Amino acid sequence: MSRRTKLYEGKAKILYEGPEPGTIIQYFKDDATAFNAEKKGTINGKGVINNRISEHVFTRLAHIGIPTHFIRRLNMREQLIRQVDIIPLEVVVRNVAAGSISKRLGIEEGEPLPHTLIEYYYKDDALGDPLVSEEHIACFNWASNDEMHDISSMAIRINDFMCGMFAAIDIRLVDFKLEFGRLYDGDFSRVILADEISPDGCRLWDMTTGEKLDKDRFRRDLGGEEEAYREVARRLGLLNAEDNGPGEVFDLSHARSRLRGPPPLKK
Ligand code: TMP
DSSP states (O other), rough: OOOEEEEEOOOOEEEOEEETEEEEEEESSSEEEETTEEEEEEEEHHHHHHHHHHHHHHHHHHHHTTTTTTTESSSSEEEEEEEOOOSEEEEEEEEOOOOOHHHHHHHHOOEEEEEEEEEEEEEGGTTTOOOOOOOHHHHHSSHHHHHHHHHHHHHHHHHHHHHHHHHHTEEEEEEEEEEEEEEEEETEEEEEEEESTTSSSSSETTTTTTOBBSTTHHTTOOHHHHHHHHHHHHHHHHTTTOOOOOOOHHHHHHHHHHHHHHHOOOO
């Protein structure tokens, strides 16, 4: 394999220079961290599952008109994405109280919120990603008013879409985190959805049993994180019930596509 230039290594992903200018290869690791990397571990097969889930969600969001950085999946752990300048905000959408909002405001976990909340956290590990207001964002020029308008309206549309998508597979979308980036076209830039959407950055509860199907299993030492991530992928139709591990997802899909013939040509 030819040597590639590593551009950035984060906690769960590595970014490599892409094959063409303006593209990047996003590699999904099995590494898991929590509490600003105070807790470190591995979730076997997580990178494979998250690559696949994120591809699925981003593709479906593109179908409803959300612009995203996703171009195509390259292999089990990598996807080709558009290069953007990441806006230094973690955009958290909450439907139900859990995690930090429960702690901060003393709201019991599982309490539905009177309406959907959007929160912004300033992306800075050294500061522990502090909660900030739109006033801070404007004051320090982290994003313009127009960009914030686009970000909040996309976040609401993404939430509406994802609530329905997960409800259809008996999963409650409690909350999730998004990141956005600027895509430049000459002097102009527009905001597009970036990063990933996976059980690493979502709270997903089984609607019937309340079982947690996300990274809280790791954060809270509940165990069964590999099975939980696989269960989400399986319900989304990305993995068969009889699959034993993430490695088989793709073998089976290749086998199926061989049986069915080539995929339809792109429009
Ligand atoms: P929180 O309740 O800890 O603020 O988390 C809200 C949501 O954001 C939850 O679904 C997990 C996700 N999240 C991340 O993806 N990265 C982070 O660093 C944090 C703190 C939360």
